Each structure stands twice: as C-alpha cells, then as structure tokens.
Amino acid sequence: MCLIAKHNISLSCPNLHWQTEIHKLFSVMTSPRNSSRLRFWPMVAIMYILLCGGPYGIEEIVPQSGPTLAVFGMIFMAIFWGLPNILQTAELASALPLQGGAYSWYRESWGGFWGFQFGWLEWLSWMFDTALYPTLVAAYFTHFLWPDAGYLAVWLMSLSVIWISIWLNIRGLETVAKWSIYMSWFQILPVLCFIILGIRHIDISI
Structure with a gap:
C-alpha cells in the first residue's frame, strides 16, 4: 500500500512517484508561459515546408493527366483536404495553446495512454518519411548537376543533409523558423x- 503524505511521496510506491514527477515535468513543458512564439512569416514558411511539398512523383501529374485536371485536382485537395486541416489546427491551437502540438491535444482529450500511442505512431511515421528526403536530395542533385557522382559522394551528401537537419533542430525553434523562410524561397x-520562361510558350489556339 502506498503512503502519501501531504507534501511528500513515500519511496515505497516508486511507480506513483515517477508518474507524479513525469506529470510535473509535462506540465512545465506544456505551460503556455514556457512556449516559444513564432512570428507570422516564419510560421507561414514552416507551414509551406510541411504542407506544400507534395508527394514524391507529383511532377508526372501534368504530363499524364493534362494541365486542366492537374490544376483542378490540386485545387480540390487544397479545399477539401488542406482547408479542413488548417481550420481544425487553428481551433485546437487556440483552445489548447500547449507546447507539443497534436500530442498535447490528444493527451488532454483522451488521456495519457492514447496520447502516448499518438506520439509513438507519429514518431514512427516521421522516422520513415524523413528518411527518404536525404536520399531524394542527393538523387536530384546528382541527376541534374553531377551525373557522374560516385556512391561515396551520394552517401556523403545524404549524410550532410541529415547532420544539417540535426544541427538546425538542436539550435531551436527560432533557427528552424529562420531557415524555413530561406528554404521556402x-x-x-x-x-x-519556370512560370516566367513558360509564359511565352502558351498557345491559346488549342
């Protein structure tokens, strides 16, 4: 049986003790007073980087389906998929302005167990998703600018992207926001x- 004093927790109940300490730590981390705030344009840049990149292979939409279907398809996705995500994120961020984003929202709504499940699954999905990008950067770079690059050069290029990303995240939110603006441009x-160069090739007679 666990004996809990008014201002002290008995060491005979270590599980409850650690749960209490973890809850205190989470409360401090998710407190609005300890949250970093982004300015408008850094927030726009981060949103663009995270949401507007598009899936790999989206370049083939225009030549395979034509420009009309491609444009309408992107508009359809923006209205019926992107806009609801924006609205729900804005509503949750206003109602629960906690550090931690969706993990904090899940934890507050469904409890610690489902909050942990969401955080774990989100971490797994991002782990596999972000593992593609260093390879894609190296593949695009070598395809267009360095076709004769060897395996070692591609490997070092991918490793450089990984370590640069790690360095940016260690530097903190403000550094990530600043670099997101540069990457957006x-x-x-x-x-x-391409738009400027392609204007003179428009043929409205078709």
Whole structure:
C-alpha cells in the first residue's frame, strides 16, 4: 500500500512517484508561459515546408493527366483536404495553446495512454518519411548537376543533409523558423522562373 503524505511521496510506491514527477515535468513543458512564439512569416514558411511539398512523383501529374485536371485536382485537395486541416489546427491551437502540438491535444482529450500511442505512431511515421528526403536530395542533385557522382559522394551528401537537419533542430525553434523562410524561397524561386520562361510558350489556339 502506498503512503502519501501531504507534501511528500513515500519511496515505497516508486511507480506513483515517477508518474507524479513525469506529470510535473509535462506540465512545465506544456505551460503556455514556457512556449516559444513564432512570428507570422516564419510560421507561414514552416507551414509551406510541411504542407506544400507534395508527394514524391507529383511532377508526372501534368504530363499524364493534362494541365486542366492537374490544376483542378490540386485545387480540390487544397479545399477539401488542406482547408479542413488548417481550420481544425487553428481551433485546437487556440483552445489548447500547449507546447507539443497534436500530442498535447490528444493527451488532454483522451488521456495519457492514447496520447502516448499518438506520439509513438507519429514518431514512427516521421522516422520513415524523413528518411527518404536525404536520399531524394542527393538523387536530384546528382541527376541534374553531377551525373557522374560516385556512391561515396551520394552517401556523403545524404549524410550532410541529415547532420544539417540535426544541427538546425538542436539550435531551436527560432533557427528552424529562420531557415524555413530561406528554404521556402529556395523552393519557390525555381517555380517562378519556370512560370516566367513558360509564359511565352502558351498557345491559346488549342
């Protein structure tokens, strides 16, 4: 039997003791007073990086289905998939402004067990998902800029992407936000260049 004093927890109940300590730590971490705040444009940049990249292989939509279906398909996904996600995230972030995002929302709504399940599954999905990107960066770079690159160069390039990402995350939220702005422009500028170059090829007679 666990004996709990008013200001002390008996060591004869270690499970309850650690649960209490973990709950205190979580309360401190998720307190709004300890949360870092993002400015508007860094938040826009992070949202763009996370949500607007598109799945691998999306480049084939236009040549295979035509520009009309491709544009309408993207608009459809933006309205019926992207917009509901934006609205629910905005509502939850306003109602529960806790550090930890969706994990905190699950924990507050369904309890610690389901919060842990969500956090664990989310971590697993991101682990497998983000493992693709260093390889994709190296593959795109070698395909367009360095076709004769050897296996060692590709491996080192992938490893560099991993360690740069780790360094940015260790630096904290503000550094990630700042670099997200740079990466957003890095992604948007080539698209703008292609649009400008492609305007003169538009044939409205078809």
